[in-house]
Amino acid sequence: MSDHLITSLTNDTVKAVRALHMRKERETTGRFLAEGLKFIGEALDQGRAPVMLLVGQDARPHPILEQAKVETRKAGGQIITVTHAILEKISRRDNPQTVLGVFEQVYTPLEDIQPDSKPVWVALEQVRDPGNLGTIIRTADSAGCGGVILIGDCVDPYSVEAVRATMGSVFAVSITKASREEFVKWCKGWKGSIIGTRLDATHGYRDSPVQHPAIILMxxxxxxxxxELAATCDVNVKIPMRGRxxxxxxxxxxxxxVYSITDAAYGSGL
Ligand code: SAM
Known part of the structure; x- marks a missing residue:
């Protein structure tokens, strides 16, 4: 499809992209919004082209932008030029990024996880805050974890807020969804350590021997x-709380x- 210019805030494509702020719309379309060249560059590095690239009229030429246009066209996606007002409306910010991408969501099924591909995996039970989830995805990527498993009713990792907090790691880390029952059943075949974290635990977080690949359960x-989940763990540990x-x-x-357990596998050097 060829590039074209949209100037109307009520254009159907603009409305469809804005609707990606809503979970229901993301679930129906299987798409999500990522803002800015950093995110788009991370996506391209992972072989993920946008299904739609929205470029502000005032966007400056940049090698990543040029590459994004090439990859979007190659993948059969749309490239649309939009006004600053449209970028503000879509991003709900006064100072929006000048390039936005709409991408397909990707989830790794539980049974497709390759435990031995990485020494540590993170599992989160009913995480509710998008900023926390995005930060955890970024941290899991930084530390060299295999992926993040979302157990039960969790916040959407593809919400605009969660994606922003990942700083692009959303494209690098595998994300899996599972019910509590599915996760507990799957854990029975896990050969490494499963480490729970609880405030009532009697083991310190550095005290127990760890067998990799390990799952850290938060x-x-x-x-x-x-x-129920604490009971599936080989050990539950606590990080000391020394103040109020x-x-x-x-x-x-x-x-x-994550750093404590990945350091045990990778070493703590740079
Ligand atoms: N009131 C909750 C409780 O009693 O567990 C506090 C939950 S805490 C804010 C959220 C999660 O962070 C915990 O479930 C645990 O996974 C982790 N966490 C927070 N502080 C921790 C600590 N000192 N030791 C181990 N895990 C901790």
Whole structure:
């Protein structure tokens, strides 16, 4: 399809892209929105071309933008030039990125996970905050984890807020969805350690021997890790709380756990 210019805020394509802020629309279309050249560059590096590339009239020439146009055309996607007002409307920001991409969502089925491909995997039970989830996806990527498994009723990893918080790692980390029952059943075939995190645990987070590949299991922001999932773990551990706070933020706790367990596999050097 050839490039064209849209100037009307009520254009159907603009409405369809704006609707990707809604979970229902993302679920129906299987698509999501990623904003900015950094994200689009990460996607291209992972062989993922946008199904639609929206380029602001004031976008400056950039090698990533040129590559994105080539890859979008090659994949049969649309390239649309839009006004600044449309970019503001779509991104719901006064200072929007000048390039936006609409991409297909990708999920790795539980049974397709290759445990030995990476030493550590992260599983999250009912994570509710999009900023936490995006930050965890970014952290899992940074630390060299295989992927993130979302258990039960979790926030959508492809929400605009979660995607922004990933800083592009959404394209690099495998994401899997599972019910609690599916996850518990699948864990029975896991040959490495399954490590739960609980505030009532009696083991310190560095105290237990770890067998890789390991799964780190993190709980919900309010309720913590359920008894049912804690019971599937080989060990439940706690990060020391030495001050007045009774718990760490979920994403921070995940970061500490993930680096502790990946360092044991990769070493702690650069
Ligand atoms: N009130 C909740 C509870 O009792 O578990 C607090 C949940 S905490 C904000 C969210 C998740 O972060 C927990 O389920 C756990 O996975 C992890 N977490 C937070 N602080 C932790 C700590 N000190 N040790 C181990 N895990 C922790």
């Amino acid at each position: 709980g919900n922001e309010q309720a913590g890790l359920t008894d 706070a009774d718990s760490l933020n979920l994403a921070v706790a995940t970061g500490i756990m």
